[in-house]
Amino acid sequence: MAVNTEIAQVNLHHAAAASGVITSRFTAEKLGMLLIHRGEVKGLKMETNKVYWDLSSEIPRTCIVVRNNIDFFCISEFLTQDLVAVQARDFEGKDFVLASAYFPGEAATAPPEVVERLMEHCRRHRFPLIKGCDANAHHSEWGSIDCNVREILNSMKEKEAEYGGLFLSWIGPFPIAVVSEPQIAKDILTSPNCVNKSFVYKGVEDATGPGLFTINEPEWSYHRKLLNPAFGHKILLNFIPIFNKEVDHLMEVFKTITDVDGVDLVPILQKFTLKIATQTTMGQNLKHHGSAVDESLLQSFPYVQETITEMGTLSWLSMKAMIWILGDYEQYKRSKTAIRKFIGNLITARTKTLPDQLKLDGNIFINRAIELLQQGRFSRKNVEDESIVIVFGAFETTATTLKHILILLAMHPQCQERAFEEVSSLWPESGSFEMNYSDIQKLSYVSMVIDETMRVMATVPVVGRQLLSDTKLSNGVVLPKGIQVLIDIFNMQRREDIWGTEAHLFNPENFLPSNIDSKHSYAYIPFTKGIRNCIGSKYALLSLKIAVSKLVRNFRFTTDFQYNNLHFVENITIKLKQTPLIRIHKRQM
């Protein structure tokens, strides 16, 4: 008999009462088929219907209920505890398959292998497939905040191996082109059609307000042009004394924890980079053992940052709703308010400063932003939002990168010794030596260590764009207007065809001129490149070179954690499933 009927899907959470309600509604609302997840299957049987599930399983997690007058058969090949598939005929007489699938969280793959086989079966026989799935298996591809068991970076790597450096995937219902081919990454990053950010960053905007990191055209070009001068070479040179001084303070902290078993560097390094960021961009020094305000700010920034990253892939749903449900919304709100108040007070104080005095204070970011306010080119809200974005942009990324560098050096003692030798040949005396710009240019091995760290552990593993109009790539493919594009920096920087069979290993020699010069210029893009690259890349590299040099000159880092056990978790900045604990030893000379 031809089918022209209504189909519904429901998860009953093994509640007998819910099974009772659904059976009575099935009759009352004259439904034809029900795809049920976690139902009490035996309670679903009525005179008007049949129930299909895997009789061999003790606790079936899915079943299909079908009215008696519908003609179909159950495909036994695909009958499991978590899958039921039936074949029926539509009102035009064409066969189709209807499946009910439960994706368990503990399965090794998502979708489960049997579901993949069913899809292949339908493809082969050209049967349309209607699938009702309950994804207890978290996966950001269908809108979860994370991927349990599997990770998105791994799954992208597998797909890249199968389909190449450009393939189509999904984030929930939205198509997304995933790129790991340097030339295609270049096509995207240098195209004016691809300047807008993907919607996945909406959550960041909830925390920071609309600033450089998330805004789109035409505002973005306008803001970027106005703010670029605050990151010019001369201004960066003014920051070198601040970088030197703050690394010296960091070394004082390290001295108090030498030879302690297993130090978690994260809070220490976050505090360090946050203090640099507030001074260099906002002209405000947060104290080391500061006031209550300083201490609460030092907690507020990391708290909001963590919430953003936790919620990263959820952001396109509804940031506020999700934090409210899953996180501590009150603390998130309090932290956001504290940051805005701190930045707001600074701006108020500086707007009272005469323009000539602002110039004397140096052209740091906040002065540039206030100048734009006084010229009427920025609103007060613009100044606040951009200030918050810059501080966030600066502190978490740099702290994460410095943490990775120290971890990798601790795991690779020979590389650490080479870095130490290079630094001590330039600065024979240990202690708080002052590094200037021309000395910093002499560091070659330390630079290679920093680059190699950001290659194997891309601090920002993926960046996302949304296309403003149809865009033709150099391989001839045309990506349509509106599509999301994800540049998979993490996997691109570990491609064996580019970096060799040991691409996954840490080896600073990859950045010897003889090795790197022959690579595509977009094969290594930790700050991206092109039109909308990181505005703070030179700032970051300068501060990292000073920090790494002084630290390896004065300390030795060790860990028991093995490189092969590092497990990466994608987020706005990359996370480690387990952060290796480090031991810090004072060098004697």
Ligand code: HEM
């Ligand atoms: C190791 C440290 C850092 C890394 C790995 C890093 C990486 C990145 C990446 C990958 C982007 C996105 C680029 C894109 O969408 O194509 C970005 C954007 C940005 N970064 Fe950084 N960054 C770092 C440090 C900094 C610092 C120190 C600052 C500020 C002082 C900063 C401020 C920003 C801002 C404002 C943006 C948005 C730029 C725009 O859209 O116009 N970053 N960064």
